[in-house]
Amino acid sequence: MRALIQRVQRAEVRIDEAVVGAIGAGLCVLVGVTHADDAAAAAKLARKVWELRIMADDAGLMNLAVSETTGSLLVISQFTLYGDTRKGRRPSWGDAARPEQAAPLVDAFVEELRTLGAVVETGRFGADMQVELVNDGPVTLLIEV
Numbered sequence: 001m002r003a004l005i006q007r008v009q010r011a012e013v014r015i016d017e018a019v020v021g022a023i024g025a026g027l028c029v030l031v032g033v034t035h036a037d038d039a040a041a042a043a044k045l046a047r048k049v050w051e052l053r054i055m056a057d058d059a060g061l062m063n064l065a066v067s068e069t070t071g072s073l074l075v076i077s078q079f080t081l082y083g084d085t086r087k088g089r090r091p092s093w094g095d096a097a098r099p100e101q102a103a104p105l106v107d108a109f110v111e112e113l114r115t116l117g118a119v120v121e122t123g124r125f126g127a128d129m130q131v132e133l134v135n136d137g138p139v140t141l142l143i144e145v
Contacts, residue, residue, distance in 0.1 A: 004142050005054070009136045010022070010024050011028040033101065039108050043108070047116065073119070074133075076129065
């Protein structure tokens with residue numbers, strides 16, 4: 001699994017002009033699933049995101065995890081994280097898991113975050129979504145487990 005994490009001041013996701021998920025300060029997490037992923041990978045990624053020390057402390061340094069703040073998470077499924085652009089001009093999506101495998105693993109990732117104590121908002125798997133965010137820092141990281 002892969003997660004593209006952005007520390008944000010705020011973020012929201014809309015479907016057909018309706019806001020379906022929104023957070024204030026915290027992390028916007030785009031999650032991609034590949035064929036070899038399983039529930040253990042989802043749990044490992046969730047713990048990594050929850051404990052990643054990229055939130056600012058009182059001195060403005062990245063010393064805190066979102067678990068140590070009042071921050072929330074906005075999680076959005078993103079199969080394009082597994083796009084392969086090494087050949088030609090059109091990405092290949094062959095490394096992205098099929099929806100019947102990916103959807104339950106994205107759900108497992110979200111549920112593990114909630115079990116750890118996170119406040120999590122989400123988009124809707126497979127929907128055409130518009131994501132709006134204010135990147136804080138900017139801080140953007142790609143994590144893979």
